[in-house]
Amino acid sequence: MKTRITELLNIEYPILQGAMAWISYAPLVAAVSEAGGLGIIGGTIMTPNQLRDEIHQVRDLTDKPFGVNIISLSPWIAQILELLVEEQVLIATYGTGNPRKIIEQLKPGGVMSFPVVPSPNTAKRAQDDGADGVIVSGREGGGHVGDLTTMVLVPQARDVVDIPMVAAGGIGDARGMVAAFALGAEAIQMGTRFICTKEAVCHDNAKEFIVRSGPRDTLVTGNITGLPVRCLKNKMSQTYAEMESTGKPKAMMAMFGAGKMQQAFQLGDIEDGSVMAGQVCGLIDDVPTVAELIQSMMAGCDRVLDRLPR
Structure with a gap:
């Protein structure tokens, strides 16, 4: 399945792993990238040295693309932005702070910026600030949430931005993935679903x-x-x-x-x-490997599309 996102990020499938603090460490990140998606390190709780070590651990496990999630409130944000450029990380995602300031520091160094946003207005602002893409995240998702549900957020964001767009929030199987594409997304991001995989580094x-x-x-x-x-x-x-x-x-x-x-x-x-x-926890009843999950998602997309009225 090819979209602007798969082409831009050089990945096989339009599936991003949501970055989660205390969970998204090298084993999970590398497994997602190896399986054809884009793994993302949960870097918000890490010092620059810890993040550098985690980046190197991912690279020891895979030569596929991956990203890092950061937070502008980190006391080490300046060093972390420099680190991402120095390590030539493909993509940075982030959900707080002024997107323009982060973009201005990363773009000249070749690191793409994909802000996580909760509304059409913030999606448009990210585009105007020069973001390479945007992750629109609905209220159904876990962790920090906005006011709008994914069903209404994605199409409204699509109406105001032209850059590549990822849908997140409440997506956990092939039905949600196909629905996201119908609403205007070009990839999906899943967090909760990836917690329940064997490679997720959590209890x-x-x-x-x-x-x-x-x-x-x-x-x-x-x-x-x-x-x-x-x-x-x-x-x-x-x-x-x-x-x-x-x-x-x-x-x-x-x-x-x-x-x-x-x-x-x-x-x-x-x-x-x-x-x-x-x-989406209501849709989760197993703990597969990452590869099994991604393959079942992609195979399920074909079945869902076959069932749609024509």
Whole structure:
């Protein structure tokens, strides 16, 4: 399957792996790239030295293209941007900060920029700022989310941008992939679905929790703080939601939430940790290898297309 995204990124299939802190390490990233997609390192929690080591580990495992996800709020952002250019990473994705400033530093060094955006307006801004492509992410997704669902976001973003566009949020099988293309996307990005693969570097407790969860087992916290996050319902997230509803100070909530994602995904504490995952968890009932997942996605696309009315 060829699209502008596959041609631009030199990948076989139009599938990107969403970058997730505490999960998207070299084994997962390399497996996705080896299987024909684009693996992306979750670099937001890494120091420059840690990120450099992770990039080298990926290159020890594959010679295929891959990307790095960054955050402008990192205290090392200047060094990290220099590092991406120095290491000639293919693509950087990011969801916060001023896209223009990041693009201006990366583009001259040959690193492509794909901002992750929650609205048509921010997609248009990214294009105007010179982004090479854009990832539009709907509210169904896990982790940090916006207000618009993927179904309405993707076509509206397509109407205002001409650059290559990736759809994300609530996509976990071939049906979602085909739907995304029908809405105007040229590739998809999946996060939650890739957590539940054998190569994902996270605790089995978290994978099993996602597998046994349904589409109504998530909630969005952080609406009051301005940083909404979708995660699975558990003791931690429900306590946080109660703190919000009773008007607890933002500083108190920030302190309560600190370190909770690591607690869940690396230590396996799925009650007191934050298990960020999307509504697509209701579609997930297995933990395949990355290669098995991508091949089933592509084969499934053909079956879905064959079933469509003509």
